[in-house]
Amino acid sequence: MEILSPAGSPEALRAAVCAGADAVYLGFGQFNARRGARNFTRDEFAAAVSHCHLRGVKVYLTLNTLCSDRELPDAVDCAVQASKLGVDAALVQDMGLVRALRQAAPDLPLHASTQMSLHTLDGVKQAAELGITRAVLARELSRRDIAYICERSPIEIEVFVHGALCMCYSGQCFMSSVIGGRSGNRGMCAQPCRLPYGWGDMADGYPLSLKDMSLAGHLKELRDMGVASAKIEGRMKRPEYVYIVTRVYADALREGREPTAEELARLEQAFSRQGFTDGYFMEQKGPDMFGVREEAKNPRELFAQAKAAYDKGEGPGVPVKFYAMVRPGEPVQVGVEDREGRVATAAGRVPEAARRRAVTREEVEEQLSKTGGTPYRVTEVRSLVQDGLAVPLSALNALRRQVLDSLSAQRTAAPQRRHGEFKPGARYENYRSAPDIHVSLRRMEQMTFELVKAGPSLITLPVEEIAAHPDEAASAVERGVPVAAVLPRVCFDRELDGLRKQLAVCKAAGVAQAYVGNLGLAPLCRELDLSMRGDFGLQVFNSQGIKEYKRLGFRSLTASFELKLAQIRDLNKAVDLEMIAYGRLPLMITENCAVKNQSGKCVCSNVNLLTDRKGVRFPVERTYGCRNEVLNANKVFLADKSADWKKAGLRAIRLLFTTENGVECVQVLESYRGKGNYVPNNYTRGLYYRDVE
Numbered sequence: 001m002e003i004l005s006p007a008g009s010p011e012a013l014r015a016a017v018c019a020g021a022d023a024v025y026l027g028f029g030q031f032n033a034r035r036g037a038r039n040f041t042r043d044e045f046a047a048a049v050s051h052c053h054l055r056g057v058k059v060y061l062t063l064n065t066l067c068s069d070r071e072l073p074d075a076v077d078c079a080v081q082a083s084k085l086g087v088d089a090a091l092v093q094d095m096g097l098v099r100a101l102r103q104a105a106p107d108l109p110l111h112a113s114t115q116m117s118l119h120t121l122d123g124v125k126q127a128a129e130l131g132i133t134r135a136v137l138a139r140e141l142s143r144r145d146i147a148y149i150c151e152r153s154p155i156e157i158e159v160f161v162h163g164a165l166c167m168c169y170s171g172q173c174f175m176s177s178v179i180g181g182r183s184g185n186r187g188m189c190a191q192p193c194r195l196p197y198g199w200g201d202m203a204d205g206y207p208l209s210l211k212d213m214s215l216a217g218h219l220k221e222l223r224d225m226g227v228a229s230a231k232i233e234g235r236m237k238r239p240e241y242v243y244i245v246t247r248v249y250a251d252a253l254r255e256g257r258e259p260t261a262e263e264l265a266r267l268e269q270a271f272s273r274q275g276f277t278d279g280y281f282m283e284q285k286g287p288d289m290f291g292v293r294e295e296a297k298n299p300r301e302l303f304a305q306a307k308a309a310y311d312k313g314e315g316p317g318v319p320v321k322f323y324a325m326v327r328p329g330e331p332v333q334v335g336v337e338d339r340e341g342r343v344a345t346a347a348g349r350v351p352e353a354a355r356r357r358a359v360t361r362e363e364v365e366e367q368l369s370k371t372g373g374t375p376y377r378v379t380e381v382r383s384l385v386q387d388g389l390a391v392p393l394s395a396l397n398a399l400r401r402q403v404l405d406s407l408s409a410q411r412t413a414a415p416q417r418r419h420g421e422f423k424p425g426a427r428y429e430n431y432r433s434a435p436d437i438h439v440s441l442r443r444m445e446q447m448t449f450e451l452v453k454a455g456p457s458l459i460t461l462p463v464e465e466i467a468a469h470p471d472e473a474a475s476a477v478e479r480g481v482p483v484a485a486v487l488p489r490v491c492f493d494r495e496l497d498g499l500r501k502q503l504a505v506c507k508a509a510g511v512a513q514a515y516v517g518n519l520g521l522a523p524l525c526r527e528l529d530l531s532m533r534g535d536f537g538l539q540v541f542n543s544q545g546i547k548e549y550k551r552l553g554f555r556s557l558t559a560s561f562e563l564k565l566a567q568i569r570d571l572n573k574a575v576d577l578e579m580i581a582y583g584r585l586p587l588m589i590t591e592n593c594a595v596k597n598q599s600g601k602c603v604c605s606n607v608n609l610l611t612d613r614k615g616v617r618f619p620v621e622r623t624y625g626c627r628n629e630v631l632n633a634n635k636v637f638l639a640d641k642s643a644d645w646k647k648a649g650l651r652a653i654r655l656l657f658t659t660e661n662g663v664e665c666v667q668v669l670e671s672y673r674g675k676g677n678y679v680p681n682n683y684t685r686g687l688y689y690r691d692v693e
Helices: 010-019 042-054 072-085 095-104 121-129 143-152 175-180 219-225 239-254 261-270 300-312 361-368 393-412 449-454 463-468 470-478 493-508 519-527 543-551 565-570 594-599 639-645 662-672
Strands: 002-006 023-026 058-063 089-092 110-112 134-136 156-163 212-214 229-232 318-326 333-338 343-347 376-385 436-440 458-462 483-486 513-516 531-534 554-558 576-583 586-590 609-612 617-623 627-631 635-637 652-656
Touching: 002 010, 002 239, 010 023, 010 042, 010 239, 010 300, 023 042, 042 058, 042 072, 042 393, 058 072, 072 089, 072 095, 089 095, 095 543, 121 134, 121 143, 121 493, 121 519, 143 156, 143 219, 143 493, 156 219, 156 239, 175 586, 219 239, 229 239, 239 261, 239 300, 261 300, 318 361, 318 393, 333 393, 343 393, 361 376, 361 393, 436 662, 449 662, 458 463, 463 470, 463 483, 463 493, 470 483, 470 493, 493 519, 513 519, 519 531, 543 554, 576 639, 576 662, 594 617, 594 627, 639 662, 652 662
Parallel strands: 002 023, 002 229, 023 058, 058 089, 089 110, 110 134, 134 156, 156 229, 318 376, 436 458, 436 652, 458 483, 483 513, 513 531, 531 554, 554 576, 576 652
Antiparallel strands: 156 212, 318 333, 333 343, 576 635, 586 627, 609 617, 617 627
């Protein structure tokens, strides 16, 4: 199991390598989920790859953000440059970028970022079918979930073991972008979850601020499960932090033990939010998982020790074996071999007969062992030295340097890979007619007789609502309004059988379509022969993503609501595209129930409003599996902007109903048909008219 460390700057990279990291991940350019980190220029990146490969450390490029059509060529170029420099893999989130890189850099290994929201075996298998070689699992998974996936996964599994926890599932958080215009899916999260909130009139607590995770104490278990990589979070952290945390985990893993009490204290001293948590891993969710960063004494001495260590140190060193042969009438032979089997050899002058003092085997081996000031550590020297021969020690030193230089050149040589040109492909004409109107309901009680009579093109409901009220769904279908089941964005493997049974009930009620918001549920839809529509959770942000989802069998897709209307208009629509044109946008989906944490019991049936420090109130509702969904305070409203969305080439718009009653649902539907005068009390245009960082 490798220790994978963050490198937000060249200095942090040196710290990670010196501390014993097996691999580092770093940003190059502007297409990574930590755009605020120092990141690397091209020259710095090239030097970083060389520095790491020389020392046996792998380098992973972070390209784990969503890219617009305009940005995609630059992101591909960034990956191709990195591939030519020898980067070992690229972490990706964007499905369009995955597709583009298969074309432009087919030999570059790809890792599925945690931003892909993969949390099931089927999700991992889908990633494998895309050509991805490693999946970074969601941080919310428990030990049994991880073990289940590892045992059956066709590709490598990477797990976060230390660092910050987001309240929302990675890749599904829209809070920072919708509220402040800084998208976490674009590498600019403003961390609104760390701010105070409350459940009354005052923002008097921190119900969204989780402690940092630490799986120190579970390293052997993770290794035995078959986890390939233990990942440390922290590209925004200082180099001293990177050194301290990496050193603790690397030392413990290599010595076959768990961190000591002293090492755990160093971890907490380096950075914590009122301690650490392993709550998700141990299936012990609740208030104990939450904490904030307190004003603590700056650990100057600890950081000074760390800086001194990585400033002068080389880390554990690359183990090598030396070979030498000194025989009469033949040039002196010296060779070196690393643990990957690379060999470098060199020949010196023919030794002369000794006039005064002959060289000994011990002297030869001692000279070859002097690798101080290099990245190498000699583990063994084998030599054959015949008696009576004279060899200057300077000659042995020169041969040692020569073979090490040759070995270094081999270790830092970039692999031979194919690289091609990214070509966007065929262009599809925009749909020119007025879009259909799809109505997305939260509860069956919203599907009134009047709503069905109004005749929307499609009604969607959560799968569990249809399964609980199949007769009502069947009645709507019989009246000529098709009904689609909305599948959960999060559904663990242990919940899959229950979901399968619910979908069987839906099918029996005449439901033939499903909205899929996570790649891992596509196989279930194929198994049950359900027509697949892509939900917003798939993060459709560019034309290549649309083409890739079409290849996977999706009949329609939902454009990301982080796109502007102009960008949606310009998308190359290989399949039908819709957008959310009304409703409270979902800001977070959380595994930890903030409502239960506050009240001590399940009160999901009540109206729960989370209040921020400005007095703005965000509804919090239950979603599949007793998870929470935090909704925006204001509703997107575009009924009076029909001239704009009708020009966007959309096949449909979706009206997203959450807290509305049945009467309001009909009023909103009519307003989007140009009838009535309904306008919400508080509304927003969303992000459709403003740029998102």
